[in-house]
Amino acid sequence: MPEKNILIAGLGLIGGSLARTIKSGHPDYHVAAYNRSQAPRYFAIQERIVDEVSDDFDALAVKADVIILNFPVQLSIQFLKTLATLPLKDNVLISDSGSTKLEIVTAAEEIFKGKAIRFIGGHPMAGSHKSGVIASDELLFENAYYILTTSALSQPADFEELKGVLVNTRAKFIELTAKEHDAMTAVTSHFPHVVAASLVDNAHDFAAIMPFTENLAAGGFRDMTRIAESSPDMWTEILMSNPDNIVYQIDQFSQKLADVKQLMLQRQSAEIWDFFDNARKLRAQMPIHKGAMENFYDLFISVPDKSDVIHEVLGYFAGHDLSIINIKINETRVEINGVLQITFKTENDQATAKRLILENSSYDVYQ
Numbered sequence: 034m035p036e037k038n039i040l041i042a043g044l045g046l047i048g049g050s051l052a053r054t055i056k057s058g059h060p061d062y063h064v065a066a067y068n069r070s071q072a073p074r075y076f077a078i079q080e081r082i083v084d085e086v087s088d089d090f091d092a093l094a095v096k097a098d099v100i101i102l103n104f105p106v107q108l109s110i111q112f113l114k115t116l117a118t119l120p121l122k123d124n125v126l127i128s129d130s131g132s133t134k135l136e137i138v139t140a141a142e143e144i145f146k147g148k149a150i151r152f153i154g155g156h157p158m159a160g161s162h163k164s165g166v167i168a169s170d171e172l173l174f175e176n177a178y179y180i181l182t183t184s185a186l187s188q189p190a191d192f193e194e195l196k197g198v199l200v201n202t203r204a205k206f207i208e209l210t211a212k213e214h215d216a217m218t219a220v221t222s223h224f225p226h227v228v229a230a231s232l233v234d235n236a237h238d239f240a241a242i243m244p245f246t247e248n249l250a251a252g253g254f255r256d257m258t259r260i261a262e263s264s265p266d267m268w269t270e271i272l273m274s275n276p277d278n279i280v281y282q283i284d285q286f287s288q289k290l291a292d293v294k295q296l297m298l299q300r301q302s303a304e305i306w307d308f309f310d311n312a313r314k315l316r317a318q319m320p321i322h323k324g325a326m327e328n329f330y331d332l333f334i335s336v337p338d339k340s341d342v343i344h345e346v347l348g349y350f351a352g353h354d355l356s357i358i359n360i361k362i363n364e365t366r367v368e369i370n371g372v373l374q375i376t377f378k379t380e381n382d383q384a385t386a387k388r389l390i391l392e393n394s395s396y397d398v399y400q
């Protein structure tokens with residue numbers, strides 16, 4: 034008998050990454066995964082990320098000692114409602130990985146009222162703009178903060194138990210109330226995604242006036258907007274789940290932009306210098322977590338607009354066993370060329386691929 038039965042419900046980026054860390058940290062545990070669609074289930078079994086997969090949530094849930102829900106928040110609340118109707122194991126411990134906490138913790142307190150069910154809302158503060166189990170990574174949470182929320186549904190011993198299950202995430206666990214969590218993550222995560230998407234939208238609008246604009250988006254624009262490629266499903270849910278805190282950040286930020294605008298209109302160069310210098314110093318002091326998803330390495334290849342170009346470029350890699358995570362053709366405003374974006378899992382593979390493309394073609398390659 035395995036020491037614990039774990040259910041990972043939702044085999045996407047986060048569910049897949051958690052499953053990998055739990056399995057590698059506890060080879061004796063039985064890790065099962067629920068996913069509605071077949072492809073991620075098949076992938077997870079093939080890759081030995083989990084021991085068992087099924088599209089029958091209820092059947093897996095009743096066998097589980099620990100259940101972690103890895104869905105958009107509203108869907109996780111639906112699954113909590115289902116769990117409340119099932120004959121679960123006596124001492125089952127339920128958690129989730131959603132990006133907002135007040136809504137689900139409040140719902141859990143209501144749904145599980147009077148039941149012997151332990152619930153701890155969780156949120157690993159690491160991720161990616163990529164989705165799906167194929168992008169999952171055992172190192173994703175290393176050194177990241179992993180927030181566990183305090184509520185009426187859990188005791189200190191429950192936190193220790195969950196941390197034990199998640200020990201191989203190598204994350205830094207902290208306890209916060211759901212309210213504290215939502216206020217702070219609005220500043221450092223939710224609102225920045227609104228800004229990134231707005232920057233892309235703004236550049237696209239301006240390109241209607243000056244079509245070459247988007248070609249001049251270089252490193253600065255790329256660093257500011259990587260997260261604009263994130264899942265719209267996930268981010269709509271997050272904005273709908275934490276509106277007050279995010280709207281507050283929009284108001285604060287609008288005032289900051291208005292202040293800079295005034296300094297510029299009044300040509301106050303000394304104050305503008307201070308503004309940048311202050312930000313530079315503050316940024317340098319921030320304990321910004323370098324997530325393992327820095328381990329996604331993109332190449333951008335300027336390719337001619339022809340149908341077999343992906344096949345052609347992949348042909349250059351033959352016999353090199355490169356770990357490709359994602360391939361995408363981005364249209365450009367200029368109709369002669371497209372940009373082929375290939376994402377690799379390692380820096381080595383990225384460098385090998387770049388060399389092979391440059392050796393075999395005359396295409397420009399950017400990182």
Ligand SMILES: NC(=O)c1ccc[n+]([C@@H]2O[C@H](COP(=O)([O-])OP(=O)(O)OC[C@H]3O[C@@H](n4cnc5c(N)ncnc54)[C@H](O)[C@@H]3O)[C@@H](O)[C@H]2O)c1
Nearest residue numbers: 043044045046047069103104105131132159160161164165
């Ligand atoms: N991506 C990140 O950077 C990140 C980081 C931390 C936390 N989170 C949170 O983790 C949770 C999962 O996000 P993810 O990035 O793994 O997303 P994902 O898109 O990679 O995975 C989502 C999972 O939900 C399942 N799902 C979606 N709709 C469904 C439905 N109607 N019925 C059944 N299953 C359904 C999908 O099959 C998939 O398994 C979200 O709440 C997100 O806010 C995301």
Ligand SMILES: O=C(O)C(=O)C[C@]1(C(=O)O)C=C[C@@H](O)C=C1
Nearest residue numbers: 132157158159160161162222260
């Ligand atoms: O690295 C990214 O792409 C992310 O957006 C990850 C990120 C964030 O840093 O905002 C996004 C949502 C989460 O809930 C946690 C982490």
